[in-house]
Amino acid sequence: MKGEGENMEKSFAKEMPKLGFGLMRLPKEDGKIDVEQTKVMVDMFLEAGMKYFDTAYVYTGSEEATRKALVERYPRDSYFLTSKLNAGSWAAANEAEAKKQFEISLERLGTDYLDFYLLHALSKNNVQFYEDYGIWDYVRKLKEEGKIRHYGFSFHDTPELLEEILEKHPDAEFVQLQLNYADWDAPAVQSRRCYEVCVKHNKPVVVMEPVKGGTLAAPPQVVADHFKAADPDASAASWAIRFAASLENVMVVLSGMSNIEQMADNLSYMRNFRPLNGEEQQVIKNAQDALASIPSIPCTECRYCVKGCPMKIQIPDIFSAVNRNTIYSQFERAKKEYESACRDDHSPAGACIKCGMCEDACPQHLPIRDLLEEAAALFES
Ligand code: SF4
Ligand code: SF4
Known part of the structure; x- marks a missing residue:
């Protein structure tokens, strides 16, 4: 992580409040998104000075709920709105369908522009669709037309493939990575190496899965013991989110909050965000060592x-x-x-x-x- 201080030059990233509202797991009632509870969460989030909202074309019902809970209730320039285009074969049968997702997202969201737009979930299984369908040129054109402010991509694969994509598309403005302290050196995810590729290419990082899909909110007892000993009042999730947010090149950490309690907990330590100090970094290191000491199958998922x-x-x-x-x-x-x-x-x-x-x-x-x-x-x- 050396030398990363000078790397994050992009002003849009520098000024971003560090907590992002991931809109993939919104609260539900009777199987439907609970828009009223979502409104309360949106109010709390904005009141705390946060700005970044992250949805996607493929998150069922999320864009419509975002329109009702956010876009119809707040001035459009008071927050940042992000969505994603998915060209994978399960989400789009051809180029026209993939490109049409943008217009559909705008319509569902009730807006005429997006602040951030991502090519969604790039991996070796789908990266070619984005090339073949000309999606990179498409997002460049959307930016020229003022329909999006910034474009980047979210990523789920090896540092080697990430390097390849960034070499080929150096104009990508930011990268969204799966990053948390448990997967930092895990062979299957390689958070650290992917993060370092982004630092090398001077790309701000949007963090997804900082709590590993909720898993690190209730970590194994040996890990929880380290956190409790260091600060009996801090939640396990707070350690996970602050770890990610403390990394210098991280622009924003997405938390997929599903209820008001999670929002309140997240805001309690992200409202006036304080990066982990040296002692707290050591607590994370101890937690990582404790995790690594639990016997598991050392499969690297090379397949x-x-x-x-x-x-x-x-x-x-x-x-x-x-x-x-x-x-x-x-x-x-x-x-x-x-x-x-x-x-x-x-x-x-x-x-x-x-x-x-x-x-x-x-x-x-x-x-x-x-x-x-x-x-x-x-x-x-
Ligand atoms: S290759 Fe398949 S069938 Fe053969 S031993 Fe391995 S797992 Fe079993
Ligand atoms: S070969 Fe299979 S079992 Fe062995 S590390 Fe690779 S994925 Fe895991």
């Missing part, structure tokens, strides 16, 4: 093992579910992950015929057959 498996077992996804259960004691959530790893033509762990092809391919030399047997005992019994 070399998957290709040759005659049973099409999604080995790394199954190991990730096992690790969720082991590290975070979240059996129900882990089981759901396991079940989704075994969907369609993908066999469950118990279907392994023990041919050993996967173990020959695994650079970590993991005893995959034995580990799958344990996974089957855990999730299939």
